[in-house]
Amino acid sequence: MIKHLNHNASSKEVLINRFATEAAELLEWLAQFGAEPSGGVTRLLYTEAWQQAQSALAKRMQSIGLFSYHDDAGNVFGRLQGTGKGVVVTGSHVDTVIHGGRFDGAYGIIAGIIAAAYLQEAFGAPQLSIEVVSFAEEEGSRFPLTFWGSGNVTGRYTTSTPPSIEDIEGISLEAAMHSAGFGKGSPTVGYANPVSDWSAFVELHIEQGSVLEREQQQIGIVQGIVGQRRYTFEVGGEANHAGTTPMSYRKDALCGASEMIVAIRDEAVAYGDPMVATVGRLQVHPGTVNVVAGSATFTLDVRHPEPEIIEVFCSSLQQKLQYIAERSGLILNSSQWMDGAPSLMNGALTNLARGLCDSRGLHSKLMYSGAGHDAQLIAPICPTLMIFVPSRGGISHSPEEYTKPEDLAAGILVLVDLLYLLAYKGERL
Known part of the structure; x- marks a missing residue:
């Protein structure tokens, strides 16, 4: 199905081994920002650890040849420029819960970076641009709101009139935003591709539940979010x-x-x-x-x-x-x-992902997500899909959060195949 990517055991094994090593290294690297002695990670919106992580991700994107920029809310993007119009976006959120793990959110970002780097190396410039996004916030752990990052992209929120809310220390969202250098109308560039023009959005994420592990499935293809x-x-x-x-x-x-x-x-x-x-x-x-x-x-x-x-x-x-x-x-x-509100994923993308899993010999399962994700805000605006990989013991939002490198790699392999079909081959949805 995919040019230059043979669906034989050796080709799959080589890619799984490569992506597993890269994913483990990048997750370890990103976890240093907000690392705790207990092994957990606390990286709350606009804190020093958050700022360090976003800055480091921007530099990492640049190092693999992506054009990196941020918006006024602090979302960070890295673009692999295409030869034509349109953009396919992938990524997730950089913030964590208090005393959280190193996989939730972070996996979707590093998966996008790994996929973009590999595709550029193997195939050069795509037809449609590929963008990797590190959303500023999703969890609602510092302020009593969620999806601040993707909410700004989709128009739910705006930095010019942020909600009048405070964290437990009495610091307002607006004050924290300004202190971190955002919300002042000075993004590095405006949106080159507004979300209404996105061709597709794909978010990789750990399951945060035990269904895939219990049923011995490698990939969860999300049909909808509760x-x-x-x-x-x-x-x-x-x-x-x-x-x-x-x-x-x-x-x-x-x-x-x-x-x-x-x-x-x-x-x-x-x-x-x-x-x-x-x-x-x-x-x-x-x-x-x-x-x-x-x-x-x-x-x-x-x-x-x-x-x-x-x-x-x-x-x-x-x-x-x-x-x-x-x-x-x-x-x-x-x-x-x-x-x-509950949110359904795009049926064409769901079917495409399932076919790719079958062609790769990956065991997949159609399922619903019991957790909220940035994808649910994007889904009403453009074709959207979520891909899950197993979580050991179903544990998440904890330092004990863990997914095996080979499972991380399987998800990245599906993402690579999807991005290739969408951005390089112009697959229509």
Whole structure:
């Protein structure tokens, strides 16, 4: 199917070995930016570690012959210039969660760099330009928003009027952006190819689940990404002395929050798979051993592939939590700060990827993503596809996150084949 890339065992083996070595080396290299003694990585939006990583990636792109530039939000691009019009884009996000791993997001970026370098070496200039993107932010770990990087590319956000939000230290998004040198209307160049003109977008990512590993599949071809909502709930009670306040007199915010959290778990279990609901953060004030909690704040993350079910679940759940609060003499306030609609991937790209996997002898599986990704913002605008590779034990957002080099390489091989067909052969979608 692909000129100069024979589909025999030796050709496949040579490429897998090459890409495995390069992927391991580049992931190790990128993990130094934000590295922790525990082996984890913390690289939050606009922090020093983030700035170092983006700068290093730009230089790496330049070193393999890509033209590197950034936009006003801090997204970094590397372009392999084509001989004609159009651009095929690949990449992922550079930021991490707190105490995260070295594969989430980073893999998609280094895969793009490896693929672009190989294609240029083997075939020269493509017909359509190939761009590798390192999105500035996706996780929502520093500020209470997600997809800041791809959101700026797609028009969801703009640096001229950023959301009025702060991190836990009280630093605003706008202040952090300006401090890092962005948001001042001074990108290195404007978009040579606006997202509406992208011919295709392909994002490689670790699965962050255990399905591929359990089913012994090398490649996951993502059909769609679940929708998700995120909330912050504030439970207000009355701080009081732990020894002199009888149990019946108490307005214990932590007890109320705890009951709500259990109710959330029970409601999600009752709905059954694929509904999931997670309380990932709980903060208590004053947080003192001998004081009844006066307030408690917790987050809620809800995910499901069907928007109607998400709506019914969240509406019903909020009524139940309000009932718990009123019964306990507490005040409950909530704010929704994310509403990501489910997103389908492009059918033609999905079929193309599956055919390429078959031709390479790679075991693949059609699947849905339970995690949100930048691809879901791109999908409504241009043909988009996600490719998954296995995660050991399904572990992600952890220093224990790991994917075998040969599995990383298999994903890169599929990406190389896709980019060749799309950018060199002008495959129509």
